[in-house]
Amino acid sequence: MAISKFLFLLLLFLPFSSPEFVPSDIYLLSCGSSSSPTFFNRTFVGDSVKPASDFLTAGRSVAVSNRNPPPDSEPLYHTARVFTSASSYRFNIKKNGTHLLRFHLSPFSAPEFALHSANFTIWANGAFLSMISRVNDSVIKEFMVRIDTNVLEIEFKPVSSTVFGFANAIEVFSAPKELITDNGAKLVDSYGVREYYKLTSQILETKYRINVGGSLVTPFNDSLWRTWVPDEPFLVLKSAAKVAATFHAPNYQAGGATREDAPDSVYMTLQQMNKENSTLGAKFNLTWNFPLESNGAKHLIRLHFCDIVSSALNQLYFNVYINGYSAYRDLDLSSLSFHQLSTPLYVDFIVDSAGFGNIQISVGPSDLSSSFRYNAILNGAEILEMVNAKDMFSEAEKKKRNLWVIVGPVVGGFVGLCLVVAAILALGCKRRKKRKPRRAESAGWTSVQAYGGGSSDSKLSRGSTLATSFGPNGYHSLKIPFADIQLATNDFDKSLIIGSGGFGMVYKGVLGDNINVAVKRGVPGSRQGLPEFHTEIAILSKIRHHHLVSLVGYCDEQSEMILVYEYMEKGPLKKQLYGPIVSPLSWKQRLEICIGAARGLHYLHTGFAQGIIHRDIKSTNILLDENYVAKVADFGLSRSGPRLDETHVSTGVKGSFGYLDPEYFRRQQLTDKSDVYSFGVVLFEVLCARPAVDPLLAREQVNLAEWALHWQRKGMLEKIIDPHLVGQINPSSLKKYGETAEKCLADYGIDRPTMGDVLWNLEYVLQLQVGIQTEPLEPVDIDDSDFPTSTAIHPSNLRRHSDESTGNYSDISTTKVFSQLLTNDGR
Numbered sequence: 001m002a003i004s005k006f007l008f009l010l011l012l013f014l015p016f017s018s019p020e021f022v023p024s025d026i027y028l029l030s031c032g033s034s035s036s037p038t039f040f041n042r043t044f045v046g047d048s049v050k051p052a053s054d055f056l057t058a059g060r061s062v063a064v065s066n067r068n069p070p071p072d073s074e075p076l077y078h079t080a081r082v083f084t085s086a087s088s089y090r091f092n093i094k095k096n097g098t099h100l101l102r103f104h105l106s107p108f109s110a111p112e113f114a115l116h117s118a119n120f121t122i123w124a125n126g127a128f129l130s131m132i133s134r135v136n137d138s139v140i141k142e143f144m145v146r147i148d149t150n151v152l153e154i155e156f157k158p159v160s161s162t163v164f165g166f167a168n169a170i171e172v173f174s175a176p177k178e179l180i181t182d183n184g185a186k187l188v189d190s191y192g193v194r195e196y197y198k199l200t201s202q203i204l205e206t207k208y209r210i211n212v213g214g215s216l217v218t219p220f221n222d223s224l225w226r227t228w229v230p231d232e233p234f235l236v237l238k239s240a241a242k243v244a245a246t247f248h249a250p251n252y253q254a255g256g257a258t259r260e261d262a263p264d265s266v267y268m269t270l271q272q273m274n275k276e277n278s279t280l281g282a283k284f285n286l287t288w289n290f291p292l293e294s295n296g297a298k299h300l301i302r303l304h305f306c307d308i309v310s311s312a313l314n315q316l317y318f319n320v321y322i323n324g325y326s327a328y329r330d331l332d333l334s335s336l337s338f339h340q341l342s343t344p345l346y347v348d349f350i351v352d353s354a355g356f357g358n359i360q361i362s363v364g365p366s367d368l369s370s371s372f373r374y375n376a377i378l379n380g381a382e383i384l385e386m387v388n389a390k391d392m393f394s395e396a397e398k399k400k401r402n403l404w405v406i407v408g409p410v411v412g413g414f415v416g417l418c419l420v421v422a423a424i425l426a427l428g429c430k431r432r433k434k435r436k437p438r439r440a441e442s443a444g445w446t447s448v449q450a451y452g453g454g455s456s457d458s459k460l461s462r463g464s465t466l467a468t469s470f471g472p473n474g475y476h477s478l479k480i481p482f483a484d485i486q487l488a489t490n491d492f493d494k495s496l497i498i499g500s501g502g503f504g505m506v507y508k509g510v511l512g513d514n515i516n517v518a519v520k521r522g523v524p525g526s527r528q529g530l531p532e533f534h535t536e537i538a539i540l541s542k543i544r545h546h547h548l549v550s551l552v553g554y555c556d557e558q559s560e561m562i563l564v565y566e567y568m569e570k571g572p573l574k575k576q577l578y579g580p581i582v583s584p585l586s587w588k589q590r591l592e593i594c595i596g597a598a599r600g601l602h603y604l605h606t607g608f609a610q611g612i613i614h615r616d617i618k619s620t621n622i623l624l625d626e627n628y629v630a631k632v633a634d635f636g637l638s639r640s641g642p643r644l645d646e647t648h649v650s651t652g653v654k655g656s657f658g659y660l661d662p663e664y665f666r667r668q669q670l671t672d673k674s675d676v677y678s679f680g681v682v683l684f685e686v687l688c689a690r691p692a693v694d695p696l697l698a699r700e701q702v703n704l705a706e707w708a709l710h711w712q713r714k715g716m717l718e719k720i721i722d723p724h725l726v727g728q729i730n731p732s733s734l735k736k737y738g739e740t741a742e743k744c745l746a747d748y749g750i751d752r753p754t755m756g757d758v759l760w761n762l763e764y765v766l767q768l769q770v771g772i773q774t775e776p777l778e779p780v781d782i783d784d785s786d787f788p789t790s791t792a793i794h795p796s797n798l799r800r801h802s803d804e805s806t807g808n809y810s811d812i813s814t815t816k817v818f819s820q821l822l823t824n825d826g827r
């Protein structure tokens, strides 16, 4: 139940222009052909002649062709290559990550070979994909495979020396980087629902791809050239369902699904409850049954939703069941989609088909809806099997192969993909090609999830030996030779990987005189994300602060994009809050971390002639060093703030779901108050030790900001705090903390405090917790009405620790007070 895009990843939302998806790697081969036939207007190059014949690197094979192809049949299917011994194709791969592999199998009878009787297996970089025998119809077998090497080797192996394998065409192309992600999928079985990780390392074979309530979608209408078939044949009780459709294009939102996840036409149609049929009663489920081999394999079920039936928000609440288990209770599309109707999103579930022999998907109304509004919808469904050779092939066989592709721990098997190609062709060929504009595949430095940054070595914070010489006019002296980086990371040794993101990998490294560093390396050769790369260098090279992760250097030799940061031993704050926690942080530690991060942010906002807005504050971007000192990381999204009289910077909305300032989202205007909002969410995250958005929780709890504000306003915040903190927090400290976080989450930026105010208040919260030491000039407790931005404070109003104040403040702006604090404290 992942709303992967949605929840855990960076938003790369370009509201108005979205260029077509262009894969970095793409190979389309017509097997056994010396011409270049087209298929859905894509040209497949014949592998019998140069240059495509060079891909064929090993084995014995022959080209065959169909002498009497049926009229109207696809030229792509008039030829095939027959593999009489284990044979392989090798493709150079430029981009690491998930790739789509498609094998077109359309048997015909050639004089020497009746292709129907082929019996063979297909492998990718030594990992088993599929076993194929007796192909009767045209099928396209599609796989998603993660490739982390520079080469993809596809191998066809006849099962014995007396049989053969074949293929008519092969497609290999890189997927958009967020198509399959490691976060957000939910495992559903008799034990309940829980997180499932490592989805990207699984090999997935497409079994069904369904456009619910709609018609056949051909590769013409899909940016990844997929085929979506109608759901009718799978509906258990057809009379229970009613189609709904819209003519309006979906309302794509940051963090929701994109056109690469499913095309418009999937989101523009759906099935809903047919309430006109009174024989069914008020409450009933819509159920689809998808036959599968009961081989015990796990399956990824991706369900696509887009509420095109409600007339207003918060009308539709429904339940999702898979194989009879409750998979998602009270699904509320309004709250998951930024409170906008017609917003596409998807949810990922992992289930196993063992004992069922099929997968059953149901949706039915939730008790949360008023009974006259009972409804449930589904727009699209994909069922992908996790393939693994484990039980089919011996260990010995596996050992001698070079396992490039990482294979997950599940059982393999195969069922033909239910794609009858002939039907597609009949419909598809008549269509005009005119694909909708699409988002560019962005390999941004923007989605940095690196933790690594932050030094154990305080030398670095002050400008280390490596970084001392950067001058006022540039950062060239921060350049590090590629050879040094190779040395530091043991030539990018996999075992040193400490993080990853869309841009590539983060390695731990040791530079020069034993300085621990985090090395963030963009996908070599790809210059996507170059602007962010330079932004990050430009910004980071100018700033040094104890609470900001320092840039040690960078490398742009040989079309590399590498950033080297101080290393942060304890990783992201999030991990220390609700990762696999070793020892929970104390309240005092948490406050110190919040204060540190607030200091870093305050410095960004004010420490420059031209302030910097971070734009992506969240618990994964606050890193901790070995002493739990917090440092703010990831400036890839940063933009310099307003100058002089401008009060905002208008820019494409970026940020992370659950942390995004609603005002920023509405008006697409960025101010430093957007960071304050996100920081408020972090404050509650720290207190409650739960994610900003958790779709597994009951509807009203999903969004932490809403949930925590609800309790804060009732004055009962203690009800939802991290159980580890119970009994630890001084009530006045908690009260002040709750108020501070609440202020940060004000709807309008103008009502939110500055980071300086937040910092001040957090210092006060800490004092309330630990008690006052000698002669403190206690921070002012600013009450509700005065709290916001422009409060001025007079020194005489800085009171001793006592009760709440109603002081009237004048003379010295908070900012000035803070700059003093900072001069002492921030380095």
Ligand SMILES: *[C@@H]1O[C@H](CO)[C@@H](O)[C@H](O)[C@H]1NC(C)=O
Pocket (backbone or CB within 6 Å): 119, 133, 134, 159, 160
């Ligand atoms: C394919 O080969 C396997 C292994 O030799 C065998 O078990 C199977 O019966 C064969 N299938 C067909 C349809 O010949």
Ligand SMILES: *[C@@H]1O[C@H](CO)[C@@H](O)[C@H](O)[C@H]1NC(C)=O
Pocket (backbone or CB within 6 Å): 133, 134, 135, 136, 416
């Ligand atoms: C193809 O047809 C044969 C004989 O009719 C049948 O045994 C076999 O299962 C079919 N193969 C597939 C993949 O449907």
Ligand SMILES: *[C@@H]1O[C@H](CO)[C@@H](O)[C@H](O)[C@H]1NC(C)=O
Pocket (backbone or CB within 6 Å): 093, 094, 095, 096, 147, 148, 149, 150, 494, 523, 524
């Ligand atoms: C992919 O990653 C592997 C190690 O994880 C590395 O050796 C290889 O060079 C990378 N390839 C590309 C194109 O980034």
Ligand SMILES: *[C@@H]1O[C@H](CO)[C@@H](O)[C@H](O)[C@H]1NC(C)=O
Pocket (backbone or CB within 6 Å): 239, 240, 277, 278, 279, 280
């Ligand atoms: C109503 O549903 C029943 C099955 O429960 C079905 O037999 C009947 O044909 C349906 N009526 C209409 C008008 O769809």
Ligand SMILES: *[C@@H]1O[C@H](CO)[C@@H](O)[C@H](O)[C@H]1NC(C)=O
Pocket (backbone or CB within 6 Å): 283, 284, 285, 321, 323, 324, 325, 362, 364
């Ligand atoms: C819908 O299906 C689920 C799972 O099979 C079942 O528990 C539930 O009672 C059904 N709801 C209705 C209204 O039939």
Ligand SMILES: *[C@@H]1O[C@H](CO)[C@@H](O)[C@H](O)[C@H]1NC(C)=O
Pocket (backbone or CB within 6 Å): 041, 220, 431, 432, 433, 434
């Ligand atoms: C496919 O290409 C042909 C010839 O270039 C063109 O006429 C046709 O409109 C294209 N079809 C689509 C769906 O783009």
Ligand SMILES: *[C@@H]1O[C@H](CO)[C@@H](O)[C@H](O)[C@H]1NC(C)=O
Pocket (backbone or CB within 6 Å): 215, 216, 217, 220, 221, 265, 431, 432, 433, 434, 435
């Ligand atoms: C597919 O695309 C064509 C041309 O872009 C359009 O006319 C057609 O309606 C689309 N089909 C669907 C199902 O959206």
